Amino acid sequence: MSTVIAVETSDVRFPTSRELDGSDAMNPDPDYSAAYVRVVTDSEDGLEGHGFVFTIGRGNDVETAAISALTPYLLGRNAEELLADMGATWKLLAHDSQLRWLGPEKGVMHMAIGAVINALWDLKAKRARLPLWQLLATMTPEELVELVDFRYLTDALTPGEALDILRAAEPGRAERTARLLAEGYPGYTTTPGWLGYSDEKLARLAREAVADGFKQIKLKVGADLADDVRRLQTARAAVGPGIKIAVDANQRWGVAEAIEWITHLASFDIAWVEEPTSPDDILGHAAIARGVAPIPVATGEHVQNRIVFKQMLQADALQVLQIDAARVAGVNENVAILLLAAKFGVRVCPHAGGVGLCEAVQHLSMFDFVAVSGTKEGRMIEFVDHLHEHFVVPIDVHGGCYWPPSAPGGGSEMQGASIAEYTFPDGKFWRDDAQAQAAPGALTEAV
Amino acid sequence: MSTVIAVETSDVRFPTSRELDGSDAMNPDPDYSAAYVRVVTDSEDGLEGHGFVFTIGRGNDVETAAISALTPYLLGRNAEELLADMGATWKLLAHDSQLRWLGPEKGVMHMAIGAVINALWDLKAKRARLPLWQLLATMTPEELVELVDFRYLTDALTPGEALDILRAAEPGRAERTARLLAEGYPGYTTTPGWLGYSDEKLARLAREAVADGFKQIKLKVGADLADDVRRLQTARAAVGPGIKIAVDANQRWGVAEAIEWITHLASFDIAWVEEPTSPDDILGHAAIARGVAPIPVATGEHVQNRIVFKQMLQADALQVLQIDAARVAGVNENVAILLLAAKFGVRVCPHAGGVGLCEAVQHLSMFDFVAVSGTKEGRMIEFVDHLHEHFVVPIDVHGGCYWPPSAPGGGSEMQGASIAEYTFPDGKFWRDDAQAQAAPGALTEAV
Numbered sequence: 001m002s003t004v005i006a007v008e009t010s011d012v013r014f015p016t017s018r019e020l021d022g023s024d025a026m027n028p029d030p031d032y033s034a035a036y037v038r039v040v041t042d043s044e045d046g047l048e049g050h051g052f053v054f055t056i057g058r059g060n061d062v063e064t065a066a067i068s069a070l071t072p073y074l075l076g077r078n079a080e081e082l083l084a085d086m087g088a089t090w091k092l093l094a095h096d097s098q099l100r101w102l103g104p105e106k107g108v109m110h111m112a113i114g115a116v117i118n119a120l121w122d123l124k125a126k127r128a129r130l131p132l133w134q135l136l137a138t139m140t141p142e143e144l145v146e147l148v149d150f151r152y153l154t155d156a157l158t159p160g161e162a163l164d165i166l167r168a169a170e171p172g173r174a175e176r177t178a179r180l181l182a183e184g185y186p187g188y189t190t191t192p193g194w195l196g197y198s199d200e201k202l203a204r205l206a207r208e209a210v211a212d213g214f215k216q217i218k219l220k221v222g223a224d225l226a227d228d229v230r231r232l233q234t235a236r237a238a239v240g241p242g243i244k245i246a247v248d249a250n251q252r253w254g255v256a257e258a259i260e261w262i263t264h265l266a267s268f269d270i271a272w273v274e275e276p277t278s279p280d281d282i283l284g285h286a287a288i289a290r291g292v293a294p295i296p297v298a299t300g301e302h303v304q305n306r307i308v309f310k311q312m313l314q315a316d317a318l319q320v321l322q323i324d325a326a327r328v329a330g331v332n333e334n335v336a337i338l339l340l341a342a343k344f345g346v347r348v349c350p351h352a353g354g355v356g357l358c359e360a361v362q363h364l365s366m367f368d369f370v371a372v373s374g375t376k377e378g379r380m381i382e383f384v385d386h387l388h389e390h391f392v393v394p395i396d397v398h399g400g401c402y403w404p405p406s407a408p409g410g411g412s413e414m415q416g417a418s419i420a421e422y423t424f425p426d427g428k429f430w431r432d433d434a435q436a437q438a439a440p441g442a443l444t445e446a447v
Numbered sequence: 448m449s450t451v452i453a454v455e456t457s458d459v460r461f462p463t464s465r466e467l468d469g470s471d472a473m474n475p476d477p478d479y480s481a482a483y484v485r486v487v488t489d490s491e492d493g494l495e496g497h498g499f500v501f502t503i504g505r506g507n508d509v510e511t512a513a514i515s516a517l518t519p520y521l522l523g524r525n526a527e528e529l530l531a532d533m534g535a536t537w538k539l540l541a542h543d544s545q546l547r548w549l550g551p552e553k554g555v556m557h558m559a560i561g562a563v564i565n566a567l568w569d570l571k572a573k574r575a576r577l578p579l580w581q582l583l584a585t586m587t588p589e590e591l592v593e594l595v596d597f598r599y600l601t602d603a604l605t606p607g608e609a610l611d612i613l614r615a616a617e618p619g620r621a622e623r624t625a626r627l628l629a630e631g632y633p634g635y636t637t638t639p640g641w642l643g644y645s646d647e648k649l650a651r652l653a654r655e656a657v658a659d660g661f662k663q664i665k666l667k668v669g670a671d672l673a674d675d676v677r678r679l680q681t682a683r684a685a686v687g688p689g690i691k692i693a694v695d696a697n698q699r700w701g702v703a704e705a706i707e708w709i710t711h712l713a714s715f716d717i718a719w720v721e722e723p724t725s726p727d728d729i730l731g732h733a734a735i736a737r738g739v740a741p742i743p744v745a746t747g748e749h750v751q752n753r754i755v756f757k758q759m760l761q762a763d764a765l766q767v768l769q770i771d772a773a774r775v776a777g778v779n780e781n782v783a784i785l786l787l788a789a790k791f792g793v794r795v796c797p798h799a800g801g802v803g804l805c806e807a808v809q810h811l812s813m814f815d816f817v818a819v820s821g822t823k824e825g826r827m828i829e830f831v832d833h834l835h836e837h838f839v840v841p842i843d844v845h846g847g848c849y850w851p852p853s854a855p856g857g858g859s860e861m862q863g864a865s866i867a868e869y870t871f872p873d874g875k876f877w878r879d880d881a882q883a884q885a886a887p888g889a890l891t892e893a894v
Contacts, residue, residue, distance in 0.1 A: 026544060026547075027544045027545075027548070028544060029544070029545075030544070030545065030548075031545070055545070055548050055549060056544070056545050056548045057545040058516060058543065058545035058546050059513075059516050059545060059546045059548065059549045059556060061512065061516065062509065062512050062513045062516050062549060062555065062556065063549065065508065065509050065512035065513075066506075066509045066512075066555065069505060069506050069508065069509050096505065097473060097474045097475060097476070097477070097503070098474075098476075098477065098478070098502070098503050098504040098505035098506060099505050099506045100473075101474070101477075101502050101503045101506065102502060102506045102509060102510065102554060102555050102558075103553075103554050103555075104698070104725075104726065104749060105725075105727070106550075106553050106554045106727070106751060107549060107550050107553045107554015107555050107556060107557065107751075108509065108513065108549050108550075108554050108555035108556055109506060109509065109554060109555055110554065111549075150701075151701060151725075152701055152724060152725040152727075152728055152731065153701075154701045154702070154703065155701060155702040155703060155731060155734065251551070254597075254598060254599055254600075254601045254602060255601070255602040256601065256602060277599060278551075278552075278598075278599040278754050279551065280552070280553070280599075280751070280752065280754040280755055280758075281599055281754050281757075281758065282729060282730070282758060283729070283758045283761055283762065284599065284602060284754075284758075287602065302551060304553060304554075304727070305727065307725050307727040307728050307731075308727055310728075311727075311728065311729060311730045311731075314730055315730065
């Protein structure tokens with residue numbers, strides 16, 4: 001028996017905007033950040049649950065405020081009870097009627113619920129001495145279905161259908177676990193393709209990606225058509241014909257503009273077009289998908305919840321579903337989304353990068369392979385090579401693949417020293433930075 | 448020339464849950480609250496801009512944190528510049544790439560932008576010595592179109608089409624202004640219909656509503672079918688056959704359940720069914736609308752932005768569009784939504800009630816009548832009779848109508864004494880309350 005005795009939040013920000021890592025058509029200067037939560041119990045095992053919301057800088061404090069609004073649900077509570085029935089715990093948080101008003105089920109408050117839920121899963125996996133993917137893959141179909149809130153889903157997926165999907169995958173779990181450990185899970189890399197990079201840097205990084213074993217790279221597009229054409233030529237020349245190239249517009253376009261723009265890029269053999277327009281625009285995505293077929297449309301990193309994913313699938317608005325570990329309300333909702341994707345036969349290629357998204361989301365893809373869809377066909381996890389050093393269990397990516405973590409937990413635990421250094425505005429990095437900015441002759445920057 | 452010298456937020460909460468005012472199938476115990484913002488300049492006129500996000504209690508502090516995240520865009524800025532081009536000011540706030548990540552364009556952060564934008568409109572109207580509805584109705588079609596962000600809208604509404612709508616309404620503005628002043632704008636009342644009320648109270652309040660001149664009342668439904676049938680019988684008996692009765696499920700149902708439930712209520716001559724399911728479920732609303740036709744489907748109070756409203760209209764998912772003054776990003780986005788509704792020929796019946804929503808949203812309906820749709824046909828503004836005494840310019844509702852405010856501003860300014868009394872947790876009311884709860888023998892309440 002143990003009790004939750006502390007729920008601690010941290011506003012952690014990395015100054016990534018200074019290198020133009022992560023720059024795209026909508027996000028010119030992201031400072032990759034984590035609204036971080038640590039759940040501490042009085043158990044003698046000393047295990048803690050860690051989770052986060054990924055943001056890109058300003059507003060990270062709004063997310064920590066939202067996480068703090070959830071602490072009354074945890075503090076002083078029996079930890080075993082919270083962890084034993086994670087479906088009930090999810091509903092406890094997501095169905096708070098007063099907090100729900102702030103969404104419902106979207107944006108700051110929903111993402112904060114995700115951080116807390118993921119922290120509890122991290123703790124549950126550590127207590128089980130299993131990596132999260134394996135913990136999930138050892139749960140029975142009945143237990144997994146219990147994790148999902150089917151409200152608003154049953155016109156597309158009933159509990160019975162979800163159970164059928166999971167039961168069908170059950171006999172092959174052991175064999176696929178062995179395959180996963182032997183083969184890894186495919187990745188693709190976005191490292192070469194940021195808008196802020198020069199053509200030389202793009203070409204060099206694209207060649208390195210191929211040498212590293214990746215079968216797909218991704219380029220940011222959407223700011224300037226002529227630039228996009230030139231950068232695609234550069235990338236295609238660098239990687240040769242056998243490597244797939246996806247493009248990502250980060251929501252830059254309207255419907256007609258998206259179709260027109262993509263038409264100009266189609267000759268470069270595009271693997272998919274990602275986030276062509278607003279993530280809220282289900283009908284818009286469907287129109288774009290029809291307009292650019294057979295090029296697949298990919299989206300999901302900003303899709304707010306399972307209800308929008310449901311409609312994207314119902315409307316055939318996406319052909320590649322991109323889950324994100326820290327956008328929806330945590331593992332439970334991603335289990336629902338994986339089940340929806342399996343029901344509709346759509347492949348899942350997670351969004352990652354940012355801070356810790358690779359570390360967290362790999363567990364979901366690996367669980368999906370072992371226990372839900374049962375396939376890696378056409379599937380791969382995004383890989384971006386930065387900030388992994390700040391995590392206690394950084395990803396292991398080599399030979400173009402993610403290799404299954406064996407350490408217990410959900411992957412979201414950050415190094416204590418990194419948290420201390422990059423806490424905003426009082427960590428050492430930001431204090432030093434403020435001093436440097438305040439020094440005579442230093443550049444000052446407006447918001 | 449004046450400068451913004453203060454942006455002050457307040458967490459104001461009214462203990463409405465104790466009376467079960469506002470109770471419905473999804474929100475059993477709302478404490479109606481305002482995350483309130485006051486924009487102060489150094490102008491000698493002493494005029495201030497006031498705005499708010501309406502919430503129902505917990506999480507109101509998350510909204511004030513989100514509003515605070517926007518203050519760097521206002522503090523120290525030239526007020527005339529901010530107010531002169533409200534389209535540019537809207538984009539300044541809504542397009543901040545780092546804050547946008549927290550939505551995008553939805554939930555806590557988007558609502559906070561709405562509070563700030565509405566506060567600026569309040570200030571702009573006060574400076575013009577006009578009530579907001581009249582300020583908007585004196586702007587040229589070109590100026591009004593400039594307020595709207597057409598990104599993600601042009602597949603349904605282009606700037607040219609918006610201009611055509613506004614130009615077509617221009618010649619009749621003076622005549623309709625005169626009619627509005629002479630006739631008022633129709634209201635309907637939700638006061639009788641809260642779930643927590645006894646049948647006797649329901650019947651009494653329903654009769655009073657008719658005596659007060661209302662032509663429509665609304666009942667909350669969705670918790671228990673037998674109760675709903677009995678309450679509809681009670682209400683119908685109380686008001687007689689000539690009065691419309693709408694029902695509101697507050698998102699309680701899935702698609703099939705909604706259709707089935709409404710079938711059981713159809714014999715009571717339902718004026719509309721409101722929020723039958725998730726506000727994110729465009730395709731679900733469309734299916735329900737087909738399933739319950741000819742009963743109209745109404746939704747909007749939780750529709751997150753213009754992009755979802757666009758799709759609701761494209762999919763014929765709603766027949767009554769319910770704008771809300773404090774859900775989307777303020778006046779600008781509501782102008783976009785009014786234009787979309789006009790383009791699709793759908794009537795607009797605003798959501799109101801809460802804290803200050805009546806005071807704020809009436810301006811938008813009145814502007815719509817004068818300068819956009821040009822009609823009041825089938826349209827009415829929700830009326831709930833509580834908390835108006837806290838506003839500097841409370842609504843004037845009598846004879847079943849809203850009467851146009853003549854005081855300058857947007858209606859969102861709360862009495863200073865009310866803010867002081869109900870600020871959470873340090874205002875007098877909540878301090879006294881905490882003391883009472885801490886007293887020996889007092890009931891304590893878990894979250």
